[in-house]
Amino acid sequence: MENELIARVRSNPHSEIRKLYDLYRQQFFLYATSRFALDQDIISDIYQDSFVALYENIQTGRLSKLNCSLKTYLFKIATNKIHTHLAATQKYKKVSIEENWKDAHDQYSTDEWKERQDVVFKAVSEMEHLCRTMLSMFYWEQRKISEIAREMGYKSEQVVKNRKKICLQRLKEKIIEWFIKEDLS
């Protein structure tokens, strides 16, 4: 059954929250079905409950400043709910890559990770508009290369791939330069 808050969010087609809800719902289904043996209905319920929890945490002031993205926070809540559900129903995970990925940023302390995140956030914010739009469409919206090409007016998918590669390369170089400057490398 749809939560009252979700019904309200979904009833407003111009809402940024609704855009986020729909965008991340789609991505969460991909994430959850590729990693966990779960029914679609269960995934849907877990996503909805997690989004409500995220929203309520913001509204109650428990989450007033973000060090990570809303998506990371949302997927974290949802993943915990999945683990709880799996533990209760004796089901299993398909793959265990999260643990390895977790190790990737566990090599830094929380403070250091936050400092690094701030540097990257600044670099992304200051990126050239075209590059930021392209990387946002690819990583945030997770649009297909063909869609990005069409929407941004590029002749072929290969142009988009090349452009994206250049944008990402420049961004990484800038970040690494700033990391060195801030003694964060």
Place this chain on the structure above:
Amino acid sequence: MINNEHQDLLDRYIRHELTADEYRDVENLMKNDPEFVRQASLMEHIVNATDRVNEQKAFAEMLSQIPRQKSSHRRIFITLSVAAAVILSLLYIGLSPQYTSHQLFEAYYMPLELEDTPSRGDEELTSKQRSDILGAIADIEAGAIQIAINKLSYISQHDPIYYADARWYLALLYLRQDQRTAARQQLESLKTDNIYCDQATELLLKLNKKKWF
């Protein structure tokens, strides 16, 4: 520097597009290739930051919908209620009478003392008239207030000599019973042309006087 193949693997991991075999490849790289781990960490930062940049509007919308209105309405309501209570209390205190009915009764009541001579002005007193008014006063002294009120009410209506005494004592008895309006009516009728007019005027002023904070 990351090679194209690894970047593609990371991109597809981020977009949840990997097959089970590819997941295993990534898993192995995460365990065995420090440069891949470094690049994975950098990509995690970049994706996180890209998400945050694009989530700002939605986050602002969520923050703007905090039920602050409800709490601020509630706060305003509480503030106004307290203010109203203070004002009402001040008004209640400020506009309340300066003297209580009981204080006024105690200040003005004295048993009636009639002259030795059986006359008042040009009127000749009858023994019955004297005994009626003195009887009412005796009732007051005995605490039979309602009987005294009944007797004095009769005298105030029918006795041409003691009607003013009767009204004065009636006013005092009403004050004793905290019937200020009834007391005021009796005093109003005594304001002119009788032996109690000065006292009645003074008592009326005190009866109507407010504390005014």
